[in-house]
Amino acid sequence: MQSRQVLVLVLVSLTISDVRTKDVQECEELSHKNYVCYEIESFEQLQHFVQEDWQSVKIVNGHKAIESDDQILDKMSKLRQLDLSEAGGVSLGERGLRDLIALQQLNLSHNELDELHAKHFADNASLVSLDVSHNDLQFIGRTLMKQLSNLVYANFSNNAIASVEPDAFKGQLYLQHLDLSTNEQENITIGSNANLRYLSISNNNVRDFPWCRLRGLPKLEELHLHSNWLETLDMAIFYSLPRLRVLNVSNNNIYTIQRNLFVGPGPDVSPQLQVLDYSANNVKVLEDELFNRLQHLESLDLHYNQISKISATAFRGLTKLKSLHLQDNSIRQLPDGVFGNLISLQLLDVSKNNIKQISANVFGDRVLRQLSQLDFSHNNIEELHPLAFSSLPYLQQLRLGRNKLISLDIRMFAPLRRLQLLSLSENRLTDIERDVLDTLDKLSELDINNNQLTFLPATFELPQLRRIRIEGNPWQCLCLDELTAWLHGRGVSYASANSAYYSGRKALCVVTPLGQCIRDLEAVRAHRIVESYEEI
Incomplete structure (x- = not known):
């Protein structure tokens, strides 16, 4: 006997070809008192299945929508959860x-609803969770929200809402999560709401957003305004939102970050902000001590702006910052000490800029014990000071790919005893000395592909190495054979079968008339090995 209960109603219909087929309606028990029902055409039909002890029902229709015949649904009065997100449409x-x-959780998403009214819900409705995302709603009114006064979670995202009646959410005493993202709003005033903690108005048409519209939200912790048309931010943000922890204003048209923007809610009170996302805007300059009031900030995202200038003190005061994203900007120079005070920093991404050199003091003279991931890839770095990483002994991942490095100095890597990943791909390296490799005794992943290497040292250690990329170099075939034999013996993965720089499982290489691997750069140049490779 099957362990799950199955209730089946078979409707026999006559098709155009006069062949009888079956449209099967059934409900299956997924877990104790929780059911999924298939091919239900109306709420009245569903009522024939629902038993008194059922708590949760999900409708899954393949080719039908579910409609209401406006009959009393008394047998469903004890349901607590109803999921119609896969009903194929609802009327x-x-x-x-x-x-x-008794309904507490209702999912009406993906149903092409163009209106929702108070009359659709019970008086003093028990609903605490409502999801009406991915519909065609255009308006949210006070009457509807008053009927749903017990909501804790409300998702109105991905509709066509252009208007929210003023103070529509004012009476929502229990509402904590409100998602209005991906709609067509230009202006919105939420009104007083004592318990709201999460608010998203992202991906709308908001151009101006005075923070006074958010007064009356004393417990708001997370605010998402990304993907709008904002050009500036009002100075009063933290006066209106004293408990704000997360602010996302990415993908707008903001040109400047004002120095006084982050003034706290009181003269001696710092903002509580922990996550700040300004990515994908048009910010060009980071001025002196711009974020120094954000003493609790842990994540700062400034990637994909137009930043070309950074003050040496721009990040001063961010002693709790753990991640800093500066990639995809136009940064040409990093001033000395710019990252020196970021004592809690774990991840720094400065990739995809126009940096040409890294000086000895960019990271200051204080040991940054928490920094484990550093990305300088996709720049134009030609000059890397031998002591640039001297204050980063706890670094585990270093990415320097796609730059213009010609050589490596042992002093660059001597402090990096904990390094596990090193990417040097797509530079102009012609030689890597044994001393450099022997310092990397914890390294498990090494990328040296697409340089101008024709050989590696005859012997080196790298005892923890598990993966290496070597393709795209003008290897002498005899040198490559020695290297791959060493890799095979250590069980190191190196083959990139789908790479254009491979022929089968072997990287492309240059056959020389000599009977041994040449490990002398002058001799390599004399035999025009690099030029021969470029002709392959």
């Missing part, structure tokens, strides 16, 4: 779901 009629007086 609520006049009565809607008003008879489901």
